[in-house]
Amino acid sequence: MTDKGDPSANGNRFEELKRVAIRFAGDSGDGMQLAGTQFTNTSAVFGNDVATLPDFPAEIRAPAGTIPGVSGFQISFSSYEIFTPGDQIDALIAMNPAALMANIADLREGGILIVNTDEFTQQNFTKAKLESDPLDDPRFNNYRLYKVPITTHTVKAVEEVGLGAKDSQRCKNFYALGLVYWMYDRPLDTTLKWIQQKFGNRPALVDANERALRAGFNFGDTAEIFPLRFRVQPAQLPPGKYRNLTGNQALAMGLVTAARLAEKSLFYGSYPITPASDVLHELARYKNFDVRTFQAEDEIAAVCSAIGASFAGAIGITGSSGPGIALKQEAIGLAVITELPLVVVDVQRAGPSTGMPTKTEQSDLFQAMLGRNGESPVPVVAARSAADCFETAIEAVRMALQYMTPIFILSDGYIANGTEPWRVIRSADLHPIDIRHATDPATFQPYERDERGVRPWALPGTEGLQHRIGGLEKSDLTGNVSYDPDNHQHMTDMRAAKVANIANELGDETVFGDDHGELLVVSWGGTYGAVRTAVDEARQAGKPVSHLHLRWLVPMKRNVEQILRSFERVLVCELNMGQLRQIIRGQFAIDAQGYNKVKGKPFMVSELAKVFDEVLEGVQV
C-alpha cells in the first residue's frame, strides 16, 4: 500500500475539482495553524497553486472553548493560477462548537463540515454561549455534515505509544489532517518528513503523530461514511522550482538578498509588534549573512539605531506596524533632511491607535506619505502579495541606497501572514546594487548633488572627510547649518526633486486588459489578488473593465496620469476609507470613485464583481 491510499479499496468515487478552499478551525491550542501549514506545503509540493489566510485570535491564550479563542487557517489550492485564498470555503473542519459558530458563515451551502463530536459537550456549548447542541439546528442540513469523534479516535490510535492523556489528545490535529488528506487525495510524505524533522529527538512524539496522521487517513478509507473524494490536479505554473513563503518571510529574504547585492551589512532595528515581528524573527536567523538585528527599547530607538547604522555605512532598516510607525516619524524626518538611506517596513494593521492588531487594513498610506512635520517627501512602495514582498524589498533597498533617502515598504497583515508559492531564483540572475562612497577630501562637499540630485555618502572612518550632519536645515553644498530663506526654499525643492527623479528609473505602468475604455479599477498593495481575480472574471464575462495596480505610490510612474485619463470611469478599491483615491484626485484632478472597506478582512472577489457592475451601470459609489 502507498501513502496515497488505494482509491479503489472501498469503491469511493473521485470528483475532479479545479479549485478548493478549506479551513481548519479550533481552539488556539489545537494546532490549527500547524495543520493548515502542513496541508499547504503538501498541496504546494504536490504541484497545486496555493494561497492561504491564517486567522489568529487576538489573545494569546483566550479561555479554551470560547469564540475569542478560535484560531483558523484557510487554504485554497487549485489546478490553475490563483491570487486569493477564496471568498467562501468548500470544507470546514471544526474542532469544537466555538470554532463551528465562528466560521460557519463562510462555508458555502452544500459544503463539507467535519466536526469533532468529542468536544460537542454541554460545557463547551456554554463556553461558546450556546444553549444546546447547535448541530440540532435544521440549517445544518444544508451542509454535508460528518460527525467524527476525533479526540477519541486519536487517543485510541496512539494508545500503544504510552503518552499521557494530554499528549495523546494533542495529536488530534494530525488525525484531522490525515482525514482531510484522504478526502482530497493528498500524499502523506511531506508531513511525515516534517514530523521526523520536528520531533526526531523524541521518538515517542514521532511515533504518536505518525499514528494519528495515518489513523485519520485510514478512517476516511475504511469508515464508509464519506461517499466522495476529491482530486485537484497540479497547476500549470511557470516552470521552475517553487517554495511556499509568507509575506514576512519573503520580505526578510528580500532584505538579506539586497544587502548582499549591495555588499553591505544589514542592520535591522525593531521593536516587537504584531504583525511585523516575524520580520525581526526571520532576520535574526540570518546572522551568517552579516545581519545585525537589534531589538530596541522602543520604536524610536529602533528607527534611530537604523539611521545611526546607515550613517556609519550599513544599510539601516526598521520595521513595525501603524502605531510604531507613528512613533518613528520624527526620526524618519531626520533621515529625510540628513539624506541617509533608511528602509522603513510598515506591515499595516487595522487602526487607529491599537485598533485590531491581528486584522488587516491598508490605512497607513497617508501616514507613510504625509505623516511627518514639514515638507518631507519619502518614496513609498507597496508589495502586492506574499511572494512579491521579496522583489519589493530588493527594489526598496536599491532605491534607498542609490538615492540616499528613507523609503517606505508597505505590506499588510494579510500578505504578511498569508502564503504564496515563490519561484526560486538564482542569485546569479540578480543585478548588483552599485554604491558610490565619497573618498576624495579635495573635492568632497557633504551636500553637493549629482545629476540625479543625490548627495554623496561619506562614511565615518574615511580620512579627511570629517563633516557634521543633523536635523537643522543644511546649507547647499557645505551642509553647514543655515537659516537663509532662499537656501531653505532651495533645499526643500532639491529634496522633493530627488524623490521625484526616482521615477526616471521605474519605466511605465502596464494595464491589465484594454489600455482605454469604460472602467479602470485601481488598486495598490495586498488587494492585488482579489482585484485582479475580479477584473479577470469580469473581462471573461465580456465586461469593459481593466486593472491598474500600483507598486510605486511615491513617486508614481510617469504614465499613470495618462492611463487614468484613458478611461471613462476610475474606481479605486482600497481597504481604507479612500486614501489613494484622494491622492489621485488631488494630484491629477481626476474624479475617481472609491470602493472602500475596513472590516479587518480582505476583499472578496464577489463583492468587487458586484461593485464593478454597479459602476458600469452608472451608479456613483
Added chain:
Amino acid sequence: MTVSLPLKAKDYKSDQEVRWCPGCGDYSILAQIQKVMAEIQATRHNTVFVSGIGCSSRFPYYMNTYGFHSIHGRAPAIATGVKCANPELDVWVVTGDGDGFSIGGNHMIHLLRRNVNLKILLFNNRIYGLTKGQYSPTSPVGKKTKSSPYGSLDAPVSPISIAIGTEASFVARCVDVDVRYQQHILKRAADHRGSAFVEIYQDCNVYNHKAFDYATDRQTKDDHVLYLEHGKPMIFGKERNKGIRLNGITPEVVELGAGVSPDDLIIHDERSAEPTLAYLLSRMRYPEFPEPMGVYRAIERPTYEQQLLDQVASVTEKLGPGDLDEMFNAGDTWDVE
C-alpha cells in the same frame, strides 16, 4: 591630506563659529575635550560625536571629527546604531539633563545596561536653556522658572543614581570650571572599554547662574565636594579633617581625630562588582553631604557591539558564510515542469 603629528587641541576644532552664550560652561567642556583628544591623539576621522537637541547638543558642530546632531533625546539610540555598524569608531554622545534624562531617559537607561562601548557626556545645568529657561528633570523642587512661576513640583532625578541603577560599567562626575580634574575624568572615560557615563556640572550663566556655586566657589568648595580615590579613605574638607563613615548602611560625616581615624572611614572601591557602594555615594547631596566627584564605578563587562559581532562570527562559523542560493532553496520545494 597631510596631517602633522602630533595633533594639537586646535586640530580638533572645526571651522564653525562657536555660538554658546558668552560665559557658558559649555566653552570649558569643549576646550577640555579638545585637549584630551590631543592628549590621547584621537584619530579625527575615526571619531564621531553624536548629540540630541539642546544647547549642549550643538557640540558636534565645533569638533573637527564626524558629527551627527540628531533629534531630541535620541543620541544614545543613533550612537548605538553607529557602533553596531562600525565598532572601530570612537563614539561620544553629548547630551544635557533635559535631552538625556527627560525626553531621552529611556534610551539612556538601555544604552547603559547594554554597555555599548561609547562615552556619554551629560552637561547638567539643571535648566532648559535652549528653550529659554524652564525647569528640567534635575531642577530642585520649588525651582521658580518661566514654566514654574510658583515653584516646580517635580522631584528631581539623580542622573548618577540612574546610571548606577542600570549597572553602567563606568560612572563619573566632574565640574565644568575645574579644568584639570575634568581632563583627568574625560581621559579616564576615553580609556574605558564600555559605556562611560560622565556627569559634568555645567553653569548656565543666563538661566541658572551659580546653580553649582557650592561646588565651584574657591572659598567653600573643599567642604562641599569629596574627591573619590580608588582604595583610599573618603576624606574631604579644606583642612582634610572630615570623612565619610558608614553607620549601618547609612553614610555619615565625621570629624577626624577625637577617636575617629582614617581607618574608620569608607574606603572607595570603584571596581566593586556590585554597584551598592557607588549607589550609596550617588545619594550624598549638598548640603547634608559633600558631593562626590571622580569615578564612582569602573568595572569590566563585555560590550554590546563586541557580543553582536561575536554572535555573527560564531553563527557564521557554525552555518558557514551565508549563501543566497542556499537560502532561496531552503525548506520544502517542488518542481514544476
